[in-house]
Amino acid sequence: MIYGTRGRPQAYQVRVATFDTRWRGLDPEQVHAYLNRLADELDRLHRELTTANTEAERIRQALRQWQSRHTACRFTDPDWSPNSRWQR
DSSP states (O other), X not given: OOOOOSSSOXXXXXXXXXXXOOTTOOOHHHHHHHHHHHHXXXXXXXXHHHHHHHXXXXXXXXXXXXXXXXXXXXXXXXXXXXXXXXXX
């Protein structure tokens, strides 16, 4: 039987899902083949999400380090306006 869970479905939950049998019901082999494909896709998406989150955190840390190193680098030209494209 499929149990409802809160949050995202996990691949192992799809792999172990069982269904009640009915006369003239669904072909169990087709159901399990489909569930296995779905579980594989969940695994792939979970790996991609983990990779993306890891990369995003690495980029955030690199940006923080860059900002820390360049806090003293300020442009001090009094005639320059940060919102102007043209020099005066």
